[in-house]
Amino acid sequence: MSPRLFAVAADTEEVLRLLLGAHLDRIRAGRALPSLARYCREAAAGTAGVHRIAFAVDSYDELRTQLEAACAGEVGRVPSHVTARRPGLVFVFAGQGAQWYGMGRELLAQEPVFREALLRCDRLIGEFAGFSAVEQLKLPAGKARLDELDVLQPTMVSLQIALTALWRSWGVTPDAVVGHSMGEIAAAHTAGGLTLRDALKVACRRSALLRRISGKGALATTELSPAEAQAVAEASGGGISVAGENSPRSTVLAGDSDSLAALVGELEAKDVYCRVIKGTVASHSRYVEELREDLHEALRTVVPAPTRLPMYSTVTAEPVRDAGLGAAYWMRNLREPVRFAAAVEHLSDAGHEVFLEVSAHPVLLSPMRQTLEHGERQGWLLPSGRRRAELRSMLTSLGTLYACGREPNWAALFREEGPDALTPYQAAVLEAARRPRPVPEAARL
Missing domain, CATH: 3.40.366.10 (Malonyl-Coenzyme A Acyl Carrier Protein, domain 2)
Incomplete structure (x- = not known):
């Protein structure tokens, strides 16, 4: 089965918790469940707000497991204030x-x-x-x-x-x-x-x-800082140059094969990572x-x-x-x-x-x-x-983008599932979650 994105949102953390619990109850009951794609589409289309959670799933069993983890607070979340400002x-x-x-x-x-x-x-x-x-x-x-x-x-x-x-x-x-x-x-x-x-x-x-x-030169990836890589290049007498600065501790060097091979040996002796990149040219x-x-x-x-x-x-x-x-x-x-x-x-x-x-x-x-x-x-x-x-990796990233305030095109994402209308059950779940809860007697004291 193809993976799907399950996503829900709410105006408050409490409403989101209730929504997740209602979904979990229904899936555990297992009665009259539509296709996973339709269920995920209806869940996404029926909610809104800055408190969001989403994950990719490829079966109802996995959805149940993910919901159990979410209800237990075991799923990492993007804070709602980040969602609101849409970075x-x-x-x-x-x-x-x-x-x-x-x-x-x-x-x-x-x-x-x-x-x-x-x-x-x-x-x-x-x-x-x-x-x-x-x-x-x-x-x-x-x-x-x-x-x-x-x-x-x-x-x-x-x-x-x-x-x-x-x-x-x-x-x-x-x-x-x-x-x-x-x-x-x-x-x-x-x-x-x-x-x-x-x-x-x-x-x-x-x-x-x-x-x-x-064949006229080669590239090597290293764990040298840009400053360290530049020092190596200057000491090589022209045999090596800095080809890229990827991070504060990751650089790429270019040079002739003999110079790079010698450098690999020198850096390995100092326990510094350096490897010649195969199948490329010295760009x-x-x-x-x-x-x-x-x-x-x-x-x-x-x-x-x-x-x-x-x-x-x-x-x-x-x-x-x-x-x-x-x-x-x-x-x-x-x-x-x-x-x-x-x-x-x-x-x-x-x-x-x-x-x-x-x-x-x-x-x-x-x-x-x-x-x-x-x-x-x-x-x-x-x-x-x-x-x-x-596809699963893209959907997982889409879930994080949704949590970061992006608004997916649900119709395109679930193009084969027809219109956005909620089923009666989904509408009831949403209404129940939004309904104010009575305050217990003990909490009023």
């Missing part, structure tokens, strides 16, 4: 590293909006790169070409764009966006700075050029300089527009200004270090507190958490997908 939401688009074989298949099969958006991207990939991303996603691991950079990157960008379309159909839209390296392409499209056609053109043509520098380093002229020519027809919502650049860590997402920007995105930690800090300083990673599997939640904790900042960090749990 700012950021869509965070990941770079490489989130991919896994089988990604996208569950959503392709079950979510028409996702499927249609991915097919729109697929047609453009066919035009620009001559392959089908949808076909690649459906192939078994031994036959798919997702380990090839010029196949992987357009496919991942397309998945991110399709995930964004699905979120929007559910009523979830960002207040700002940010992208990590390749993720800036989907971020730019989401912000309105690139058309879909230009976004896929950037993804396809740039990744094709990157194949030229395959964000001097190795991409030879692509500059050809990349500018490949992207000369890209016509950027001013963004319609803030896009925080991980090149500058500041919002993109005017129509600044032309060919020159995408060379900077490829050549300069990824300033992800600084961009997250600036987003937090601007009042954004909810960060939703848009990727096939979360890879940025940990560095974001480290960044926010380092600055003693508050934040809710949510995924848009997990390996072998695509």
Whole structure:
């Protein structure tokens, strides 16, 4: 059975407690229960208020267990004052590293909006790169070409764009966006700075050029701070450079293979994590300089527009200004270090507190958490997908977004279940929960 989102709300904590108890009583009784989807839709449509709770379930047994935990106070909650002020939401688009074989298949099969958006991207990939991303996603691991950079990157960008379309159909839209390296392409499209056609053109043509520098350098992920990483780069005599600052204690280094191999040995001896990243190229380093002229020519027809919502650049860590997402920007995105930690800090300083990673599997939640904790900042960090749990992970995050004050499009979420009208039982549950309770005699003394 497909997972569903059970969500209820009330004007007071007491009414919410009564609602949860009434739902639990009915499910324990087990009489005349409709489909789980209809029950969840009726529960969500019949309540409102800033005291909220929501969770994904795939059976009545699981719903009963979750309700028992909620009634016992064992479920973590977003405070009602947070719900009331509806904190700012950021869509965070990941770079490489989130991919896994089988990604996208569950959503392709079950979510028409996702499927249609991915097919729109697929047609453009066919035009620009001559392959089908949808076909690649459906192939078994031994036959798919997702380990090839010029196949992987357009496919991942397309998945991110399709995930964004699905979120929007559910009523979830960002207040700002940010992208990590390749993720800036989907971020730019989401912000309105690139058309879909230009976004896929950037993804396809740039990744094709990157194949030229395959094997000329490598990347390594480390647990060095940005200052420590910079010191390592300066001491290397040019063999190593800083390619990215992901958090106050997570950086990426680029360099030649011998220099990075030696560094791994040195840091391991000091019990500092450092690993060479397999299956990529030394982007964000001097190795991409030879692509500059050809990349500018490949992207000369890209016509950027001013963004319609803030896009925080991980090149500058500041919002993109005017129509600044032309060919020159995408060379900077490829050549300069990824300033992800600084961009997250600036987003937090601007009042954004909810960060939703848009990727096939979360890879940025940990560095974001480290960044926010380092600055003693508050934040809710949510995924848009997990390996072998695509829809459930999205619904779980939707439940938290609902608790943070977002108003889902229930009709789209339960599109197959018909109108929003409450059943007589649901109406009775709601009325009983809202009815004032008599005060016990002892409490009056």
